[in-house]
Amino acid sequence: MTDAMTGAALRGAVDLSALRGRSAAPAAPAAVPGAPGSAPALIMDVTDAMFPQVLELSRTVPVVVDLWAEWCGPCKQLSPILEKVVTELAGRVVLAKVDVDANPQLAQGFRAQSIPLVVALIAGQPVPMFTGAVPEQQVREVFDQLLQVAAQNGVSGTIDVDGAAPAEEPAEPELPPLHAEAFDAIEAGDYARAATAYEQALAENPRDADARAGLGQVRLLARVQGADLQAARDAAAAAPLDAEAQFAVADLDLAGGHVDDAYARLLDLFAALPQEERGPVRERLLELFGLIGDSDPRVIRARGRLASLLF
Numbered sequence: 001m002t003d004a005m006t007g008a009a010l011r012g013a014v015d016l017s018a019l020r021g022r023s024a025a026p027a028a029p030a031a032v033p034g035a036p037g038s039a040p041a042l043i044m045d046v047t048d049a050m051f052p053q054v055l056e057l058s059r060t061v062p063v064v065v066d067l068w069a070e071w072c073g074p075c076k077q078l079s080p081i082l083e084k085v086v087t088e089l090a091g092r093v094v095l096a097k098v099d100v101d102a103n104p105q106l107a108q109g110f111r112a113q114s115i116p117l118v119v120a121l122i123a124g125q126p127v128p129m130f131t132g133a134v135p136e137q138q139v140r141e142v143f144d145q146l147l148q149v150a151a152q153n154g155v156s157g158t159i160d161v162d163g164a165a166p167a168e169e170p171a172e173p174e175l176p177p178l179h180a181e182a183f184d185a186i187e188a189g190d191y192a193r194a195a196t197a198y199e200q201a202l203a204e205n206p207r208d209a210d211a212r213a214g215l216g217q218v219r220l221l222a223r224v225q226g227a228d229l230q231a232a233r234d235a236a237a238a239a240p241l242d243a244e245a246q247f248a249v250a251d252l253d254l255a256g257g258h259v260d261d262a263y264a265r266l267l268d269l270f271a272a273l274p275q276e277e278r279g280p281v282r283e284r285l286l287e288l289f290g291l292i293g294d295s296d297p298r299v300i301r302a303r304g305r306l307a308s309l310l311f
Helices: 002-007 051-057 073-088 104-109 136-152 177-187 191-204 209-224 229-238 243-255 259-272 279-292 297-310
Strands: 043-045 063-068 094-099 117-122 125-131
Touching (some): 051 063, 063 073, 073 136, 117 136, 243 259, 243 279, 259 279
Parallel strands (some): 043 094
Antiparallel strands (some): 117 125
C-alpha cells in the first residue's frame, strides 16, 4: 500500500482516458448532492457523465473515489469510515462515491474486479489506496500519506465546505522587473540575458539574495548547456590538475544531483594545487555552495573540509 502510494499512479492498471472527454456534466462537481446528512461539497455521488469534472477538481484537492454497490457488505463497513475521515479533513479532500452497478463505465475504467475499491485522484492521475474493508486507523494512515503525496505534486488546496467552491490560492507576489526579465529569459533558454538581468539587480541591491541565487543558477545552466558528460570526464581524467576540466565535470555532477561528488572533486583539486593557483577553485566552490544552500549538510561538510585546507 505504501509503495503504491509513493509510486503515484496506476500506470497500465487504470485507464481513465475514455472518461475525460465526456461533456454531459454539471459545471461544478462540488454542487452535486451528496449522501444524506453529508456535506455536499465534500461527499458526492458521482456518475459516468460527471467524471470529467471530478478529474478537474482533483487539480485543486485530492479526490478519493469509493467504488461500491448496494449488495456489497464490506462496502457498507468502509464507506461510513471514509465519509467520517473526509468530513473531519474539512475541505482538504473530497470523496466521490461511485455505484458500480449504475456506472459501469467508471467501474471498467478503474478495473474494479472486486469492491470496495478505493482510488485517489491527484491532478487527474489515479493513485491506489486499498481494496476491501480496512480498519479506521489504517484508513487514517493512508489519508495522511495521500495528503503528503498530493502536496509533493502541487495539489494542496481546499474547498469551501459551505459554498462548495474551491478556495482561492493566495496571489503570488509580483516579481520585481529585473527578476521577471530574468525569468522570461530562462523560459526562452537565453541564459546570458537572464544573467545580465540578475547582475543588474545585484548592482542595484547587493543584498538581493534571490538575485544572487538566480545568477548562480543561470551561470550553471549556461555552462552545462550542450555539454557531453563522458567527454568532460575523459578530459578531466587526462588532466587532473586542469581547473577548467575539473570545473566542467563538477558542474555536470551538481546539475545532475551528484552534489557530494561535485564538491569532492573540487576540494581534491584545491588540495593538489599550489597555493597561488587555488583562488579560482575556491571561488567556484563558494558559487556551488550557494546553489545548494548554507544549511544543507553536504555544504556544511564541504565547507568544513575547505576550512581545514585553508588553515
